[in-house]
Amino acid sequence: xxxxxxxxxxxxxxxxxxxxxxxxxxxxxxxxxxxxxxxxxxxxxxxxxxxxxxxxxxxxxxxxxxxxxxxxxxxxxxxxxxxxxxxxxxxxxxxxxxxxxxxxxxxxxxxxxxxxxxxxxxxxxxxxxxxxxxxxxxxxxxxxxxxxxxxxxxxxxxxxxxxxxxxxxxxxxxxxxxxxxxxxxxxxxxxxxxxxxxxxxxxxxxxxxxxxxxxxxxxxxxxxxxxxxxxxxxxxxxxxxxxxxxxxxxxxxxxxxxxxxxxxxxxxxxxxxxxxxxxxxxxxxxxxxxxxxxxxxxxxxxxxxxxxxxxxxxxxxxxxxxxxxxxxxxxxxxxxxxxxxxxxxxxxxxxxxxxxxxxxxxxxxxxxxxxxxxxxxxxxxxxxxxxxxxxxxxxxxxxxxxxxxxxxxxxxxxxxxxxxxxxxxxxxxxxxxxxxxxxxxxxxxxxxxxxxxxxxxxxxxxxxxxxxxxxxxxxxxxxx
Numbered sequence: 001x002x003x004x005x006x007x008x009x010x011x012x013x014x015x016x017x018x019x020x021x022x023x024x025x026x027x028x029x030x031x032x033x034x035x036x037x038x039x040x041x042x043x044x045x046x047x048x049x050x051x052x053x054x055x056x057x058x059x060x061x062x063x064x065x066x067x068x069x070x071x072x073x074x075x076x077x078x079x080x081x082x083x084x085x086x087x088x089x090x091x092x093x094x095x096x097x098x099x100x101x102x103x104x105x106x107x108x109x110x111x112x113x114x115x116x117x118x119x120x121x122x123x124x125x126x127x128x129x130x131x132x133x134x135x136x137x138x139x140x141x142x143x144x145x146x147x148x149x150x151x152x153x154x155x156x157x158x159x160x161x162x163x164x165x166x167x168x169x170x171x172x173x174x175x176x177x178x179x180x181x182x183x184x185x186x187x188x189x190x191x192x193x194x195x196x197x198x199x200x201x202x203x204x205x206x207x208x209x210x211x212x213x214x215x216x217x218x219x220x221x222x223x224x225x226x227x228x229x230x231x232x233x234x235x236x237x238x239x240x241x242x243x244x245x246x247x248x249x250x251x252x253x254x255x256x257x258x259x260x261x262x263x264x265x266x267x268x269x270x271x272x273x274x275x276x277x278x279x280x281x282x283x284x285x286x287x288x289x290x291x292x293x294x295x296x297x298x299x300x301x302x303x304x305x306x307x308x309x310x311x312x313x314x315x316x317x318x319x320x321x322x323x324x325x326x327x328x329x330x331x332x333x334x335x336x337x338x339x340x341x342x343x344x345x346x347x348x349x350x351x352x353x354x355x356x357x358x359x360x361x362x363x364x365x366x367x368x369x370x371x372x373x374x375x376x377x378x379x380x381x382x383x384x385x386x387x388x389x390x391x392x393x394x395x396x397x398x399x400x401x402x403x404x405x406x407x408x409x410x411x412x413x414x415x416x417x418x419x420x421x422x423x424x425x426x427x428x429x430x431x432x433x434x435x436x437x438x439x440x441x442x443x444x445x446x447x448x449x450x451x452x453x454x455x456x457x458x459x460x461x462x463x464x465x466x467x468x469x470x471x472x473x474x475x476x477x478x479x480x
Contacts (some may be wrong), residue, residue, distance in 0.1 A: 124164025387411030
C-alpha cells in the first residue's frame with residue numbers, strides 16, 4: 001500500500017530527492033502483509049541455514065535472484081544467503097557442513113547432502129563507491145580489513161573481501177532487482193536501491209556507473225542479457241548504452257569462467273531470445289567468433305537456421321524437465337564452421353575422415369581461446385559430428401552397433417535439427433532411425449536387413465598383388 005501511495009503522490013508533489021535512490025537514503029521496507037513471499041515457498045535447507053544464524057545471534061537474509069523470482073511468482077533455482085558473520089564465523093556455526101571457498105570473493109558453502117546453500121558476508125564499499133566519506137578500504141566497525149579490494153590496471157576487480165553493512169552490500173550488487181533482502185526475523189523485504197520499482201517497471205538497471213561496473217566485471221553485460229531474456233524485462237537505457245562499445249571486454253574474462261557463463265546463457269530455457277540479444281549487442285561475436293562470421297553469410301539465399309533450431313530444441317527439453325548436454329550445444333554452435341574448415345581440407349587433397357578430424361581439431365582449438373571446453377565435452381562433440389556420417393550406413397548389424405553407442409541419442413537429435421533447419425536430403429535417414437527405435441529387438445534386425453547396401457564405386461580396384469610384387473622387385477634390385 002505504501003508503494004502505491006508513494007507512486008500516486010509523486011504525480012502531484014515534486015520529489016525532493018532524485019527519483020533513483022542513492023546511497024544513504026532510507027530503505028523501502030515491505031512488511032509481511034505487503035508482499036507475497038511465504039516461508040512455505042522457501043527451501044528447507046535455506047530455512048535451516050537462516051535459523052542457524054538466528055540461533056547463533058547473527059543477522060542473515062535471503063538475497064538476490066531468489067527474492068526477485070519469488071516476488072514474480074517464479075520458482076527460484078538457488079537460495080543465496082547473506083549475513084553479518086564473517087567466513088570463519090560461518091564455519092564455526094555450521095562446522096563440518098561448511099566449506100570456505102574463493103579468493104576473489106570469499107564465500108561459504110553449507111552442504112545438505114548434494115544441496116549447497118551459498119553464504120556470503122555483507123560486502124563493504126571500496127574506494128570510489130558508496131559514502132564519499134569512506135576513502136579507505138575498511139571493514140566493519142571502521143577497522144582496516146586485511147583482505148583488501150583490488151582492481152587491476154584495466155579496471156577489473158581481482159579481489160573483493162571488504163566486509164561491511166547490509167546497505168553497503170546492497171549498493172555493491174550488480175542489478176537493483178538482485179539487491180532485495182528477505183529478513184527471516186520479521187519476514188520483511190528490504191530495498192535500498194529501487195529494485196521493487198524496477199520489478200514493477202519490468203527493467204534491468206545496473207547499480208552504479210555502467211562503464212565502471214562493466215570494466216570491473218565484463219560478465220555483467222551478459223548477465224543483463226540473460227536476466228532480461230529470462231524475465232521478459234527491458235534493459236534500462238543507461239545500463240544498455242555502453243554495452244556494444246564495451247562488448248570486446250568479454251575477451252579478457254577467464255575462459256573457464258566464460259564456459260560456465262555460456263551454459264547459463266543457453267541453458268536458461270530462453271536460449272533463442274538470449275541468442276538474439278547477444279547478436280544485437282555484438283557480444284556473440286566475442287563468444288563464438290567463427291560461428292558469428294558464418295551466420296553473417298546466407299546459404300543458398302536463405303539464413304542459416306541450424307543454431308536457431310538447436311536452441312529451440314534445448315529450450316524445449318528444459319521446459320519438459322529433461323537433461324541437456326553441453327556437448328550438444330557446442331556441437332551445434334560450431335558445426336558450420338567445422339564444415340567450412342573440412343571443405344578447405346578436402347580441397348587441399350585430404351581424405352574425408354582425415355579432413356573431418358583435422359577440421360574438428362582446428363575449430364575446437366580456436367573456440368577454446370574464447371570459452372574453455374573441458375576435454376570430456378570436446379571428445380563428445382567430435383563423436384556427435386562423426387556420427388552424422390555414420391548414421392546413414394545402417395544396414396545389417398551396423399544399425400545395432402550404432403544404436404548401442406553412448407553418443408547415439410545426441411547424434412540422432414543433432415540430425416533432427418539439421419532436418420528441421422532445411423537439410424531435407426537427410427529426412428529419409430532420420431525417419432528410418434525414428435522408426436527403428438520404436439521396434440522391438442526382433443523387428444529391428446529385420447528392419448535393418450531390409451536396408452539396401454550402398455552401391456560400390458564403379459572405379460576398378462587396384463590389384464593388391466601388383467603392389468606386393470612391385471615392392472618385392474624393388475627390394476631385390478636394392479639388394480643387388
